[in-house]
Amino acid sequence: MAVKTGNSRLSRRAAAEHAPIVAARSAVPHRAASGGAPAVIEFRGVEKRYDVGAVGLDQVTFSIERGDWVFLVGSTGSGKSTVMRLLIKELEPTAGTIRVAGRDLSEIERKRVPYYRRNIGVVFQDFKLLPNRTVYDNVAYALQVTGGGRKEIRAKVPDILRLTGLATKLHNYPDQLSGGEQQRVAIARAFVNHPPLLLADEPTGNLDPETSIGIMQLLYRINRAGTTVLIATHDNAMVDKMRRRVIELSHGRIVRDEATGSYVRDESTREFAARMRGGLADAPPEI
Amino acid sequence: MKLGFFLREATRALRRNAAPSFAALATILLTMLVVGVFIPIVQATTGAANDVRKRVLVDVYLVRGATQADVSRVRETLLQTSGVKRVEFVSKQQAYAQQRAKNPALYALLGSNPLPDTFHVVPANPGDALKIAAALAPEAAGGGTTPIDRAIDKVATGRNDTKKILAVTRFVKLMAGTLALLLIAASVFLIANTIRLSLYARRREVQVMKLVGATDWFIRWPFVIEGIIVGALGTLLAILLLAVGKIAIIDPLASDFTLISAPNTMPFTVLIAVMLVAGIAISAVGSAVSLRRFLRV
Numbered sequence: 001m002a003v004k005t006g007n008s009r010l011s012r013r014a015a016a017e018h019a020p021i022v023a024a025r026s027a028v029p030h031r032a033a034s035g036g037a038p039a040v041i042e043f044r045g046v047e048k049r050y051d052v053g054a055v056g057l058d059q060v061t062f063s064i065e066r067g068d069w070v071f072l073v074g075s076t077g078s079g080k081s082t083v084m085r086l087l088i089k090e091l092e093p094t095a096g097t098i099r100v101a102g103r104d105l106s107e108i109e110r111k112r113v114p115y116y117r118r119n120i121g122v123v124f125q126d127f128k129l130l131p132n133r134t135v136y137d138n139v140a141y142a143l144q145v146t147g148g149g150r151k152e153i154r155a156k157v158p159d160i161l162r163l164t165g166l167a168t169k170l171h172n173y174p175d176q177l178s179g180g181e182q183q184r185v186a187i188a189r190a191f192v193n194h195p196p197l198l199l200a201d202e203p204t205g206n207l208d209p210e211t212s213i214g215i216m217q218l219l220y221r222i223n224r225a226g227t228t229v230l231i232a233t234h235d236n237a238m239v240d241k242m243r244r245r246v247i248e249l250s251h252g253r254i255v256r257d258e259a260t261g262s263y264v265r266d267e268s269t270r271e272f273a274a275r276m277r278g279g280l281a282d283a284p285p286e287i
Numbered sequence: 288m289k290l291g292f293f294l295r296e297a298t299r300a301l302r303r304n305a306a307p308s309f310a311a312l313a314t315i316l317l318t319m320l321v322v323g324v325f326i327p328i329v330q331a332t333t334g335a336a337n338d339v340r341k342r343v344l345v346d347v348y349l350v351r352g353a354t355q356a357d358v359s360r361v362r363e364t365l366l367q368t369s370g371v372k373r374v375e376f377v378s379k380q381q382a383y384a385q386q387r388a389k390n391p392a393l394y395a396l397l398g399s400n401p402l403p404d405t406f407h408v409v410p411a412n413p414g415d416a417l418k419i420a421a422a423l424a425p426e427a428a429g430g431g432t433t434p435i436d437r438a439i440d441k442v443a444t445g446r447n448d449t450k451k452i453l454a455v456t457r458f459v460k461l462m463a464g465t466l467a468l469l470l471i472a473a474s475v476f477l478i479a480n481t482i483r484l485s486l487y488a489r490r491r492e493v494q495v496m497k498l499v500g501a502t503d504w505f506i507r508w509p510f511v512i513e514g515i516i517v518g519a520l521g522t523l524l525a526i527l528l529l530a531v532g533k534i535a536i537i538d539p540l541a542s543d544f545t546l547i548s549a550p551n552t553m554p555f556t557v558l559i560a561v562m563l564v565a566g567i568a569i570s571a572v573g574s575a576v577s578l579r580r581f582l583r584v
Contacts (some may be wrong), residue, residue, distance in 0.1 A: 088498065111502075118500035128495045132303040143499040144292065189499065 038102030046096035056082035074249035080232035121190030125202035180211035296509035315521030336456040357438035370415040376388035514574030522566030
């Protein structure tokens with residue numbers, strides 16, 4: 001699996017050629033630590049102070065290995081979003097170093113930031129879809145940005161939309177979709193380039209519990225294909241059920257960083273969904 | 288292939304944002320229409336003012352009975368006076384012929400020729416006319432003036448008229464120039480502002496594009512092309528209306544309306560070219576520049 005190292009363009013191509021997610025399902029990712037590969041995300045003593053004097057982050061240190069699934073929790077204003085925005089280089093840290101796949105973000109010049117961002121899929125609470133484009137065109141835009149040709153787009157976009165359960169909504173505009181569907185489009189767009197890292201900032205913040213489970217199921221499926229997933233959320237119930245690693249922030253500091261309970265790595269998405277519902281309801285057919 | 292993509296993006300944006308696009312188009316159409324009407328008016332006014340200023344002359348009347356030698360000596364003196372562009376000599380016979388042609392009955396009564404030999408002195412700069420007159424006939428101690436040559440009888444400027452003409456024409460030229468500047472500044476601001484507004488409505492879109500990893504120019508080109516299309520369309524419509532107005536209203540009048548056929552008005556083709564270039568450039572550059580703020584994500 002191609003984790004971006006030096007030349008972003010090369011790695012982008014490598015990521016693009018990487019087999020579609022469905023085929024890759026059997027390849028269960030292993031912790032990268034064994035191979036000595038650099039952590040996908042590494043924060044070391046990161047500080048972020050805003051101009052107005054507010055503290056965004058204070059001496060935050062953590063690292064996330066390849067293929068991990070990590071929750072970032074904390075109340076509003078605790079610094080979750082700051083971590084996300086630092087990772088996509090929308091903000092610069094006041095102090096400390098952030099490495100993504102071994103690369104120091106402060107060394108990426110402004111002009112190269114777009115190329116860096118193509119290696120990261122991002123999903124937001126408010127979806128951030130382009131309102132004037134159809135579902136198909138929204139996803140296609142992520143490929144067009146990287147210089148993807150018509151052929152590539154025609155091959156990949158329907159594929160990823162089928163995977164996210166949007167095959168019948170190709171030509172709808174975002175305002176004709178439900179919240180859950182819009183979030184699926186956002187995830188499809190974030191994942192169409194097969195980035196090694198996916199960030200989700202409150203992906204289920206605007207959605208009802210049942211729809212949220214569907215979205216988490218989709219993210220789980222992406223994670224199982226080897227993509228590192230970092231999710232910021234304040235949905236504690238869901239975090240508890242997932243039993244994954246949780247990093248809790250409070251006033252810009254890490255107050256907890258632990259794997260909550262053990263979890264089954266090779267759980268199917270259906271089992272996953274069943275567990276998310278508390279094991280009571282019958283699992284619906286997979287999407 | 289890339290250009291095709293940008294063009295498709297631009298036309299899509301125009302179609303999907305019909306209202307702001309139309310607002311920008313209408314703004315450009317109206318400002319260009321006003322500019323197109325005002326440029327010739329300002330030019331004609333300035334031209335007319337300059338025409339009037341050219342009529343400011345210093346008349347030098349020679350004494351009765353000036354000899355040929357006197358005439359050529361005075362001509363030399365006049366030509367050496369600073370600020371003089373050229374001199375025209377009108378002999379008394381020529382003057383008589385001219386005046387008689389204008390007023391035959393009156394001159395028939397006169398019998399003899401009362402007119403002196405005259406030099407019309409054309410100043411290089413109309414504003415210097417009074418200075419030249421003063422140089423040719425400095426004020427004498429008694430309050431009158433003494434010409435610098437004994438063959439000169441009198442130096443006439445029509446002092447009060449000259450002063451008025453100079454003051455009025457200077458004011459007219461200044462007003463025309465100020466108006467033109469204000470108009471151009473207003474057009475640029477108006478067009479830039481309209482573009483900014485339509486971009487502001489789409490700033491979230493730009494932000495999303497940046498988050499997906501689009502480079503600045505990848506985002507910017509469709510906007511610039513959009514600006515070019517809107518600018519060209521608006522200006523072309525304005526030109527069309529101007530052409531209709533010119534053919535329907537001004538051309539029939541031009542033959543008996545001297546102001547409009549003033550020699551200094553720029554030809555219609557040049558006016559069109561200037562407007563087209565300005566319209567497209569302002570809206571294209573305006574789009575690119577206004578976008579800068581929203582690209583900083």
